[in-house]
Amino acid sequence: MARMEVHDQRAKLRQLADDFSWLEGHCLKQPELADHAAHLRMAAALTRNVVGPSAEGQLPKPLFIAVVGGAGAGKSTVVNFLAGSVVAEANPQAGYTRHPTAFLPAALGTTWPTTLGFLGPLNRLSEAKPADLDEDVYQVRRVPPTTGADPLGDFVIWDCPDMTTWASTGYVGRLMEVVGLADVVVYVASDERYNDEVPTQFLHHVVRAGKAVVVVLTKMREADADALTEHFRQEVLGKLPRGEGGEIPPIPCVAISNLSPEIRKDPAGLGAKYRVCLLNQLLALCPTPVATRGRTTRNALVYLQTAGDGLLDVARRDLTELDLWRGLVEAGREDFEKRYAREFLSGETFRRFDRTREQVIEMLELPGPGKLISATLALLRLPYRYARDFVAKLLARPEMPTQPERVVLATALAAMLDSLQADALRRASSHPVWKQVTHGFDAGLKTQTLDAFEALYRDYEAAETDELDAAAKAVPDRLAAHPVPLLFLRLLVLAIDMAAVGATLYFTWGPSLYQLLLIPVVVSLSRQVVELVVRQVVEFGRTRLRNHRLSLVREKLSLPLSQRLIEWPTSGGTAMQKLQQVLLRVPATIRELSARLAPPTAIKEPAPS
Ligand SMILES: Nc1nc2c(ncn2[C@@H]2O[C@H](COP(=O)(O)OP(=O)(O)OP(=O)(O)O)[C@@H](O)[C@H]2O)c(=O)[nH]1
Ligand SMILES: [Mg+2]
Structure with a gap:
């Protein structure tokens, strides 16, 4: 073996023994895993004292x-x-x-064996001492x-x-x-x-x-x-x-x-x-030293493999609790979004769209010489306009004062964090994950998350302003970009007016003053129809924007924040992070060692009879 390889292998063996010891400590913290602790201790001892020396070619x-x-x-x-x-x-x-x-x-x-790490935590005494010396030592x-x-x-x-x-x-x-x-x-x-x-x-x-x-x-x-x-x-x-x-x-x-x-x-x-x-x-x-040591090493490797397989057992409980935490955070996120929809979106009118409506109606007026017709019609509708505005004013309910969006979001987030904290506290005695989360909250996890929210909110705010603008301008922009259909619509509106006037004159023929009075009424009615249609179109845009806004909140705020929380117990050098690392590393190292020390023997073909 090249020197590099020896060095690499030594480091890996050492890491493996350390990982086993770490897992043993992890198990000792949980009463139901105490049985695994003994296995892991054995695995560490076998790694240090049998597999390690054999891998280095010790006699x-x-x-x-x-x-x-x-x-x-x-x-x-x-x-x-x-x-x-x-x-x-x-x-x-x-x-x-x-x-x-x-x-x-x-x-x-x-x-005497000279492998590094031989007998791990035990130090060799340099002089003879009574056998009842109670320390991590051994003597020869x-x-x-x-x-x-x-x-x-x-x-x-x-x-x-x-x-x-x-x-x-x-x-x-x-x-x-x-x-x-x-x-x-x-x-x-x-x-x-x-x-x-x-x-x-x-x-x-x-x-x-x-x-x-x-x-x-x-x-x-x-x-x-x-x-x-x-x-x-x-x-x-x-x-x-x-x-x-x-x-x-x-x-x-x-x-x-x-x-x-x-x-x-x-x-x-x-x-x-x-x-x-x-x-x-x-x-x-x-029978012979070679055969005996060979058996010891092979059996040790088999044991390590099963120890590797048993690791998932050690971690199963941890992974279940982590899943539970993930579930709680996800549920919290959904509540957060629902609360945002209920307390902000449903009351939000997007005033900007009122302007859009006026803009669209203006665009439907005839240009150029048609202006004269439009102006005449507008004049005829004047009484209707006044009456309508008067009634609208009478009917208008005072606007509900809604909280600013940022306040609604921050409040919902704080509520979600409080509920997660309470959940963790309730479970704190059942598993270390919850204790860790509880400690996290004690050490400012809530403030950190709210700070993260503020940072994300700036991004979100920029995106939402752009989105509102784009959504509000969608219909007028499209009309402006397509002059032919716009002209068609204008003529259609004019045709409706003309048809209404024509029909009125036709059906009530016999010129009289009353008949002339009917005409403003009819053009007002036809206008009302056009306005209703425009309102519907704009309203449609509004609803779409509401849905979009919710997905924007999800994408820019609630998902990143909940992901952060979900990953929190397994990041930042915590025990859970180490557990995940070890769970990946240990089986890989054992596979590698087994392949190197005991290459699988080819399966013999049964001899033809
Ligand atoms: N009567 C009698 N005493 C014995 C026998 N074998 C051992 N002893 C005594 O039993 C006591 C314990 O024996 P040890 O050999 O020290 O036992 P141990 O397992 O090493 O004990 P610890 O190191 O204290 O765990 C000693 O006083 C021995 O002399 C026996 O066959 N008969
Ligand atoms: Mg004794």
């Missing part, structure tokens, strides 16, 4: 054994049996061991050399803290880090607490992570050994989850019955019977 030696179990189960004692001498501090106080200690066989020399100790070949010469043995309180964040993180590293996990359970819930749950995680497991049952009476083993097989091992698709070897059970203090002090001599049995089972699971 399969040393292999790692992690000895785990409930408090006081006898883990430290089992470590001594594995090492063949008393190296670990066994202590009657349950929960004594508080940080992991690695015991290096003499045969291994100074070999040497096993004194034995006479003859050491059967576990390739293995580092880890004495681990218990997992009794592993649901809390305390020292269990240290345990998980080492379990992630392990090629074999030795699970110790004592007779009185062999079926405790928390250690058993932990065993489930270990198996799902694809670790090879050896069970050691301790402290039972010699006579009960077989019965207890059988019981454990059925009650605990029988209920293990199925693996994630990796190759998980069967789980052997070794019984170490109640040991006298003398045997405990001499594991390789007086305790040899138990020790040999334990070593045999363990070594049977580890």
Whole structure:
């Protein structure tokens, strides 16, 4: 691999482990996701301690054994049996061991993994300290050399803290880090607490992570050994989850019955019977370092893939709540628009259109010599005009004072924000998204949104002025641009007048003064008809403008503002934004790693029979 590539891959692995850790923290904040937290912690540990070193071509030696179990189960004692001498501090106080200690066989020399980020958050102690030191540290100790070949010469043995309180964040993180590293996990359970819930749950995680497991049952009476083993097989091992698709070897059970203090002090001599049995089972699971580490890595990748698939579960609740937020904002936007239509548009008369009407009627007057006719007709209609204006004045209702448009919009927006704030507050205890939105409102989200509105409004105002002008001038402009149809309309209007006059004269023939009085009435009537038609045309334009105005408000104001609000929880470096980032990044990185480390093997064609 080129240097660039190595560097790139390291950064990606580090990012992946960090993302898992971040997701774990995210889950710990939500009680119903606590179960995922353990998965994610395991995934982070596997990334740092198995996948990372393998990707960098770390040698399969040393292999790692992690000895785990409930408090006081006898883990430290089992470590001594594995090492063949008393190296670990066994202590009657349950929960004594508080940080992991690695015991290096003499045969291994100074070999120690050097991958960056190895054992993640744990710092290596430079000097020996008591096993009950309760800090995020680990220590490395040497096993004194034995006479003859050491059967576990390739293995580092880890004495681990218990997992009794592993649901809390305390020292269990240290345990998980080492379990992630392990090629074999030795699970110790004592007779009185062999079926405790928390250690058993932990065993489930270990198996799902694809670790090879050896069970050691301790402290039972010699006579009960077989019965207890059988019981454990059925009650605990029988209920293990199925693996994630990796190759998980069967789980052997070794019984170490109640040991006298003398045997405990001499594991390789007086305790040899138990020790040999334990070593045999363990070594049977580890044919060669290459095969063993290969399995650990493959299973880790399988686990990471399923962890990647499980991410959506982690985020499902968040995404549902985000959808809910989106729905609330959308509903708020619709209310906002309805309120604008009701409180402003429906009362808005667009006075500008009154001028349009007059303009159109003027345009219908005859030009040139026709002016004379128009003037005559106008003269004849004079009494009608006065009467009409007089009646109109009588009937006119005082105009309703409407609020300025900007005020109506700003008020509607403020109301929408208040209602969103109340909604978020009501849900604040149900999910972090709402808490975040509530904090946002406390920190001025409303003012920010109203400021954004003011800025958008300037744009909107410019657009609406142009639109009003264009809409009002539409009919006169069109008439002016088409002189032939205009002339036709003018003649039509004239023809109506003439026809009315002609018809009146014809039907009431026999000249008299009354008949002459009828003529102003008739031309007034025909004028009334023309004006009605013009009014209808202009009114049509007005309605169209109202609809347009609503879509203009939507386009320039309500959509951008609601979009802003919808995106608010997932922008500006918030937890939700990070969540979305991580959800995209993690599966992509895992796919890439899997492709690089375990290229899919070609499916073999079945041999023709
Ligand atoms: N009687 C008897 N005591 C044992 C046996 N095995 C271990 N012990 C004692 O039980 C106590 C706990 O054993 P440890 O090996 O320290 O257990 P552990 O699982 O490491 O415990 P923590 O580190 O405290 O979680 C110690 O005092 C041991 O000496 C046994 O077979 N019989
Ligand atoms: Mg211990």
